[in-house]
Amino acid sequence: MGQSMPVSAMPVSSVRVTEVERITPRTARVTFTGDALPDVLEDRPDQQMKLCLPREGRSVLKLPEMDADDAHGMRWYEAYLAIPEAERPWTRSFTIRSHDRARGTMTVDFVLHGDTGPAARWGARARPGDVLGMVGPSSLYARPLRSAERMLLAGDETALPAIATLLEALPHGTRALVYAEVADAGEEVALPDAEAEVRWVRRDAGGSLVEAVRDAGAFGGAFGGAVDAAWVAGEASAVRALRRHLVQERGLPKAAVEFSGYWRRSLSQDDAPTSEDLAWAAERAAGSA
Template sequence: MGQALPVTWVRVTDVERITPRTARVGFTADELPALLEDRPDQQMKLCLPRAGQRTPRLPERHAEDPYGMRWYEAFLAIPEAERPWMRSFTVRSYDRQRNVMAVDFVLHGDGGPAARWGAAAKAGDVLGMVGPSSLYARPLPAARRVLLAGDETALPAIATVLEALPAGAGAVVFAEVADAAEERELPSAAHGAEVHWVHRDRGGSLVQAVRGAGAALDGVDAAWVAGEASAVRDLRRHLVEDRQLPKSTVEFSGYWRRALTQDDAPTKEDLAWAAERAADAS
């Protein structure tokens, strides 16, 4: 795989409501076989049309711009009222025989552009896709028993990590969702993973659940944590400072920020977080 950042048009093949608040959307494109790899946690961005648009307005991509810098400048130059919403997603699965990529849309009650689009998606709809690229692939830490923790936005990635665990590796999962209706089957049987669901309607939170896990985390020697940024920060510090996991064994990613969107400028906390992540990777 090359390291250029691709820009592709993807077309909806099917839509399935897998839980009351999650729509699983199938996408296809001729370019998918060359873009998608057999690895977990493949992240990309989808470009969603603005109101009144049937398809998003995107700049053309040029071969002499392999890293997409000029493309992104041209993207930002599109008037805001016409510029597509760009949101981050994880590839849940890819069926090479059908050439269909599955992506889960969390239908938040906040009416954000991704939730609105996902709730109304139908076969034939077209979006732009930026990535995925092996340039941004982060290998999973080697572990005998790994902790996987996240909210519903992290469930697609958690499922792919479980599927990719080597033989003999164990896992414990803590997953925060709105209520019991949002639970779903995870590929845990092959590795004997323990799955703990945390329900917000019962007052539960991911941070409290992991901090109070006690012996459930015995033997954990690596962790993968993703979801709301402040929760991820809290858990990462808990795992490193309290559980004494080496920083290099804790993979973490803030997928979204409470009361902010991906269109908002980074806060001081975001910048400090990015610097800390870069320092850990060096």
């Protein structure tokens, strides 16, 4: 999964499902191919993009064509918004779990949290041959990690694809401490081999990502000490609470904490941003300037 980002100013293409694998009871890993993938995929971690999903009851995806001279995608986005709402595809943000530029393929993990949203519904029913639209990815939204000797990576199951790519990209000598919140032990996925210590937080056992990090003392054990930088993503209110904790109680500089609210409890990406959402988006943008 990924944070909400503008649809304009990014490449638009189509992708087709070639394989669907249920990697946990609540996660479907979908492999896509597409003619544009070798050109738009980049060799970097945490590549975020949007997938355009057909509305319920529609098997054909209705999307406008992208003009070659529409450099910033604004005309495409205006045409997209002009599609009647009942026909307009849903757009949802994701992080690419892995890709193969030579073969023109990518894999995306769908968290299946019931029939409560278009992405979960589509992911549960995905079949080879299904076609979606894709907006992005774009290096305009790439956020390189800070250099650090010890790094904290924290998130829920929606952040696991990004965490995995970040672990794969860690420079030699950087140690990582991962806190990952999942529903139960069945949702614990294999993470890449790295100089990392992984601590799973299970909701069925009463675990909470925020409480687990807050109660961790000096992040001792095999990890051996305080962190120099952090990356936090997942449900927005949990991300905000963790960032406040890391800055105010752990003493990390604000610039050392990269954060993204991937989803909002009781709200979707189609709902208007709250005043707190806007304030945090402005602060995040200011931190990257």
